[in-house]
Structure formats: C-alpha cells, structure tokens
Amino acid sequence: MDARPLLLTVLLSLAAGCEEPGSACADDLGELGRAAAWDDPVTVLDRYDGPSFSELADLEVAGDTLWFCTSVIGLQAYDISDPARLRKLDDLAPSGGNQTYPRCQHLSVAEDGRVYATNRSNSISRQSFVAVVDGRDPENLVELGALNTPDNVEGSAVVGDLLFVAAHEDGLIAYRRGEGAQLTELGRLQDGLSNAWTVRVRDGLAYVADGGGGISVVDVSDPAAMSHITSLELGGAVKDLELDGDRLWVAAGAAGLAVVDLAEPRAPALIELENTPGSALGVASGGDAVYVADWNDVRVFDVSDRSDARLVGQEPLHVASGDSSRTLGIAAKGETVFSGNWTELVAYRHHPGVSAPDLTVSPQRIALPDPDELGEARASAVLRNVGARALTISDLAADRSSLSFENLEPGTLEPGEERTVTVLNESSSTAALDGWLAILSDDPDEPRKCLPVQGNNSGRTVGDSAPAASFVDLEGGEHRLEDLEGSPVFLAYFATF
Amino acid sequence: MLGVATGSFGESQATLEEFVEQTGISFPVVWDDGTYGLWDFPDAISPYPRQVVIGAGGRVVYLASEHQEEALDRAVQQAL
Known part of the structure; x- marks a missing residue:
C-alpha cells in the first residue's frame, strides 16, 4: 500500500464521524433520542468540518468573532453571531511559518484589534515567531509584520501596551507594543519557572501555566524587572488557565481541572482537583460553568458553588472507528462554548440546571487480541455514568452473533458508578474483524452508544517478527530490513512540517 | 537507524534534503x-x-505513536 492513500484515509475518516459506509452503528439521535426521558445538559449547535484544519488549538472569543489557530491554515476568524451557523470570515497564513503548513499555536486579541499569533519551535519546525495581524476587519486580515525569535514562544496575554509571552524553557518575556508590528523586549524571567505554556495577567501579577511546575505567580508590575513569587504544583502538566474573579480555573493535564482560590492574589491556594479521564488541555468559563477540553471530550462543570466544581455533562468527540482525534482548545461566551479538535470546530450550548444520565466507555474502541485455542478473544472496557441522574441500560446490540458483552445485562448505573465489562468474540477466524457493539440507554446524548471492535489486526505488534520491507534513501540506495537481521533497527517515521 | 519520510503532505526531495542539511541528521x-x-x-x-x-x-520490541523519550530509551537499550 502506498503511503499517500493511507494517510488520506486517516484524515478523511477522522472527519467522517461514526457513520462509516456499511456500518449500521451510528450514534443514533433519531427516534431514540427523541424518546429519551431526559433533556441533554450539553447540545451541539454546529460543527464546522474542516478536514484540513489539523490541530485546531487555541481559541478566543472577541465580540461576535471567534479567533483560533490551526497548524495547517494558520490564523482563522469566524463569525459567531449565530453560533448555530458558524461562518468563516477570513484566514491568514503567518509569513514566518512553513510554506506548506503555516502554523499558529496560540493567539491573543488586543482591544485595539491587533492579534498576536505565536508559533513555538520544536524538533521539526524551528521557526518561532510572533506574528502581528490587523484584525480590525476580520473579513480582511492583514499581517503587519512578525517578530522572528529564537525563543520558544507559546501562549500570550495583552495588557494595555504590553504583551507577555510564555516561552517554555525560555521563561516569561515582556514586550512593549509599539506602532504596527513593533515589539520591544522589556525584560524576561526564567528563575523559578519551569515550562511556561501560557499566561494571564491582572493587577501587576502574572499567572503562568507552567507545565509540570504547576501555576507560577510572577510580579510583573515592573516588566523590566519581573520576579517569581511562588509556584503551586498540581500533579499534572498545566497548559491553560483562566482568571475569573477570586478563582483561577486550571487545566492541569493528567490531574484534571484544578479550582484555585485567589483571595490572596500572591498566594494561590488549591481548593480541589476534579480528575478527568483524559488530559485537561484547555479551560474556559462562562455563566456559572467551567468548560474543559479534555482530550476525548468537552466537560462541563457547574461552579455555582465556587468551591465545588460539579460535572454536569460531557460531549464526546465523534470519532470514526479505528481512528482518533483530540480536543485541544476551548473558549466560551456565556453558555455558548467553542472547542477545537483535530479536524473540527464545534459549537455547543450548555443548558444550566438540566441534568441527565451520561454514559462514557473507555477505551473508545476495542482492540481484541488474536483468538486463543478455544477460538475466544477478550478485552475489557470501563462503563461510567458521569451524569447526575441514574442511567438505565435498556438493551445491547452487536453487528454479528459472535460478538457480545460477557458480563453486562440491561440495568442501572447510578451517578458516578463505573463497571468493568468484558468484550468477547467467539470465532477462530483469523480474518480481520471490524465490528461493533452498541449500548442502548436513556442517555439523551448518545441513546445508542457505539463501541467499535477490531481484531486480527494484520499489522505487526510488539512480540511479532518484523515483516519484509525495503526503503529507498534520498540518494537512491536501497535498504532492506532482511539485510539488517542480527542488528537492532530503529525506524523513525517523520514529516518535516 | 532509518529516518522514514512520508511521501504525502507535499513533502519533496528538495524539502527533505534541506531538512537533512538544516538538522545535521x-x-x-x-x-x-x-x-x-x-x-x-x-x-x-x-x-x-x-x-x-x-x-x-x-x-x-517497541511501537509508539508519539515520541516518549524514556520509553524509547529503554527499548533501544534493551535491543542493544
């Protein structure tokens, strides 16, 4: 198989949702959905399906415009005056980026309409820049210029005529914003910081999302002489945070959502950690809720009690069988939420006060091992009711008679309850298996929850013998795996963008 | 060790040669x-x-979809 069609297949199927040709297991929102007893606390308003977005990361709402960054296209502006009808206004490929993939990782929007789009360097792309874009007319974006820098720039914040940029191991950098694209470095701080992902600034204090270092507080009242005050480690890699009155909401990676008290602004205190199944990468707040981009889904927490974040809903990614996508960024305007993942921009509405059962299954697809000598293959999955009401499972279905849940019957899962179940396939066939199981319940979100099941994968896995394969190098020379037997081999599949 | 480059996403011989030169691979x-x-x-x-x-x-002995330095190190040490 040639690499090109394979990769195109990956991207196309990422965008295709669960409705594969020949598969009857769509997450059916038809009659079943209408028959559900509960309203859904989180509903999808619109999806803007851009297969070429790729890595839709940082999002920011300014008035009726949603700004976001994607690796492949660059900076994007969308009209969200009607969030049920997302409409593209313009896009811009920063000049500092790669020709094929312009790149844009983070952005900040200034009140004067200038947009600061940053791109970090990495082992593949070494082009770090801060692009300054005139965004006053979002239908006609114009790059004013760019600061090309050796610093590993990531998230930023605009405060008056200052721009603060978090720059990973290069720390926190303060610039004065001059005319047009002019940026003059005023100072920088590395001491006390570990891995600065982004920053929020208020009253002369910067709160840095400091990766494994947690949250770091920096006195920036004199940008030419910034000083580290304190850091609060949270047990996960902090990549995003949001200031909201006396609270700091923190996306703390594997540690989940952190609720941090800022009653004493120079000494943040952890109130609670709400663990999440994925990795909390982005956080936004609106109304009495906090929204988390959590890898496999978007999670909504009610924070009307500001010391007790309570999960009230989640909206999973709709991922085609066998592939994966990731929720990377999030922004909110009141109860309207926007999230970005690998291929889509999605708009949601949170309905405060509505509660319902909510079923999640982990992992999102089942990979069965090869059948044993009895012709049986088993794998486990964990069902959880993450909703606020009891979940009633009414029926189970499969696309073939050999496939079943070994230890699951229709019944009830209480709020917060989880159950480990076994997926069983009874067949000694060695043909590739691409099937599904479905769980029918009163989850209004997914009344028919699809669980793709695959088995007898033809690809080599750990423990298998290496296949025969040959490669041609840039000079035309041939390299064959067979010829390398007796030596260890390391293959690194890469791309230059 | 072989660096295996994709033929997709607009990668060309020229892009790769430049990349190899820049990175010193x-x-x-x-x-x-x-x-x-x-x-x-x-x-x-x-x-x-x-x-x-x-x-x-x-x-x-090792298959990974992302670069995980420690795990890769262990696998290479094990293979050597």
Missing part, C-alpha cells in the same frame, strides 16, 4: 514506500511521529 533518510501500514501502531494523536524498534533477533 547523519543517519540515512528513506522514503516510506508503503511500510507505514505494516505496523499496528497504538492509539495516536496525529499521523506522525511513529517509532519502531526491532531487536537483533528480528522481533518487534
């Missing part, structure tokens, strides 16, 4: 002529990077 860089699908890579965020370590005896 000393190991051979080869084109992926359909070998990507030979491996059962675990759940991934993006199509790249992918890493395969094969032991001296010809068995696959």
Whole structure:
C-alpha cells in the first residue's frame, strides 16, 4: 500500500464521524433520542468540518468573532453571531511559518484589534515567531509584520501596551507594543519557572501555566524587572488557565481541572482537583460553568458553588472507528462554548440546571487480541455514568452473533458508578474483524452508544517478527530490513512540517 | 537507524534534503514506500511521529505513536 492513500484515509475518516459506509452503528439521535426521558445538559449547535484544519488549538472569543489557530491554515476568524451557523470570515497564513503548513499555536486579541499569533519551535519546525495581524476587519486580515525569535514562544496575554509571552524553557518575556508590528523586549524571567505554556495577567501579577511546575505567580508590575513569587504544583502538566474573579480555573493535564482560590492574589491556594479521564488541555468559563477540553471530550462543570466544581455533562468527540482525534482548545461566551479538535470546530450550548444520565466507555474502541485455542478473544472496557441522574441500560446490540458483552445485562448505573465489562468474540477466524457493539440507554446524548471492535489486526505488534520491507534513501540506495537481521533497527517515521 | 519520510503532505526531495542539511541528521533518510501500514501502531494523536524498534533477533520490541523519550530509551537499550 502506498503511503499517500493511507494517510488520506486517516484524515478523511477522522472527519467522517461514526457513520462509516456499511456500518449500521451510528450514534443514533433519531427516534431514540427523541424518546429519551431526559433533556441533554450539553447540545451541539454546529460543527464546522474542516478536514484540513489539523490541530485546531487555541481559541478566543472577541465580540461576535471567534479567533483560533490551526497548524495547517494558520490564523482563522469566524463569525459567531449565530453560533448555530458558524461562518468563516477570513484566514491568514503567518509569513514566518512553513510554506506548506503555516502554523499558529496560540493567539491573543488586543482591544485595539491587533492579534498576536505565536508559533513555538520544536524538533521539526524551528521557526518561532510572533506574528502581528490587523484584525480590525476580520473579513480582511492583514499581517503587519512578525517578530522572528529564537525563543520558544507559546501562549500570550495583552495588557494595555504590553504583551507577555510564555516561552517554555525560555521563561516569561515582556514586550512593549509599539506602532504596527513593533515589539520591544522589556525584560524576561526564567528563575523559578519551569515550562511556561501560557499566561494571564491582572493587577501587576502574572499567572503562568507552567507545565509540570504547576501555576507560577510572577510580579510583573515592573516588566523590566519581573520576579517569581511562588509556584503551586498540581500533579499534572498545566497548559491553560483562566482568571475569573477570586478563582483561577486550571487545566492541569493528567490531574484534571484544578479550582484555585485567589483571595490572596500572591498566594494561590488549591481548593480541589476534579480528575478527568483524559488530559485537561484547555479551560474556559462562562455563566456559572467551567468548560474543559479534555482530550476525548468537552466537560462541563457547574461552579455555582465556587468551591465545588460539579460535572454536569460531557460531549464526546465523534470519532470514526479505528481512528482518533483530540480536543485541544476551548473558549466560551456565556453558555455558548467553542472547542477545537483535530479536524473540527464545534459549537455547543450548555443548558444550566438540566441534568441527565451520561454514559462514557473507555477505551473508545476495542482492540481484541488474536483468538486463543478455544477460538475466544477478550478485552475489557470501563462503563461510567458521569451524569447526575441514574442511567438505565435498556438493551445491547452487536453487528454479528459472535460478538457480545460477557458480563453486562440491561440495568442501572447510578451517578458516578463505573463497571468493568468484558468484550468477547467467539470465532477462530483469523480474518480481520471490524465490528461493533452498541449500548442502548436513556442517555439523551448518545441513546445508542457505539463501541467499535477490531481484531486480527494484520499489522505487526510488539512480540511479532518484523515483516519484509525495503526503503529507498534520498540518494537512491536501497535498504532492506532482511539485510539488517542480527542488528537492532530503529525506524523513525517523520514529516518535516 | 532509518529516518522514514512520508511521501504525502507535499513533502519533496528538495524539502527533505534541506531538512537533512538544516538538522545535521547523519543517519540515512528513506522514503516510506508503503511500510507505514505494516505496523499496528497504538492509539495516536496525529499521523506522525511513529517509532519502531526491532531487536537483533528480528522481533518487534517497541511501537509508539508519539515520541516518549524514556520509553524509547529503554527499548533501544534493551535491543542493544
């Protein structure tokens, strides 16, 4: 198989949702959905399906415009005056980026309409820049210029005529914003910081999302002489945070959502950690809720009690069988939420006060091992009711008679309850298996929850013998795996963008 | 060690040669002529990077969809 069609297949199927040709297991929102007893606390308003977005990361709402960054296209502006009808206004490929993939990782929007789009360097792309874009007319974006820098720039914040940029191991950098694209470095701080992902600034204090270092507080009242005050480690890699009155909401990676008290602004205190199944990468707040981009889904927490974040809903990614996508960024305007993942921009509405059962299954697809000598293959999955009401499972279905849940019957899962179940396939066939199981319940979100099941994968896995394969190098020379037997081999599949 | 480059996403001989020069890579860089699908890579965020370590005896000892330095180090040490 040639690499090109394979990769195109990956991207196309990422965008295709669960409705594969020949598969009857769509997450059916038809009659079943209408028959559900509960309203859904989180509903999808619109999806803007851009297969070429790729890595839709940082999002920011300014008035009726949603700004976001994607690796492949660059900076994007969308009209969200009607969030049920997302409409593209313009896009811009920063000049500092790669020709094929312009790149844009983070952005900040200034009140004067200038947009600061940053791109970090990495082992593949070494082009770090801060692009300054005139965004006053979002239908006609114009790059004013760019600061090309050796610093590993990531998230930023605009405060008056200052721009603060978090720059990973290069720390926190303060610039004065001059005319047009002019940026003059005023100072920088590395001491006390570990891995600065982004920053929020208020009253002369910067709160840095400091990766494994947690949250770091920096006195920036004199940008030419910034000083580290304190850091609060949270047990996960902090990549995003949001200031909201006396609270700091923190996306703390594997540690989940952190609720941090800022009653004493120079000494943040952890109130609670709400663990999440994925990795909390982005956080936004609106109304009495906090929204988390959590890898496999978007999670909504009610924070009307500001010391007790309570999960009230989640909206999973709709991922085609066998592939994966990731929720990377999030922004909110009141109860309207926007999230970005690998291929889509999605708009949601949170309905405060509505509660319902909510079923999640982990992992999102089942990979069965090869059948044993009895012709049986088993794998486990964990069902959880993450909703606020009891979940009633009414029926189970499969696309073939050999496939079943070994230890699951229709019944009830209480709020917060989880159950480990076994997926069983009874067949000694060695043909590739691409099937599904479905769980029918009163989850209004997914009344028919699809669980793709695959088995007898033809690809080599750990423990298998290496296949025969040959490669041609840039000079035309041939390299064959067979010829390398007796030596260890390391293959690194890469791309230059 | 082989660096296996994709033939997709607009990658060209010129792009690769420039990349090899800029990065100072000393190991051979080869084109992926359909070998990507030979491996059962675990759940991934993006199509790249992918890493395969094969032991001296010809068995696959490591497959990864993302670069995980420590795990890769262990696998290479084990294979050596």
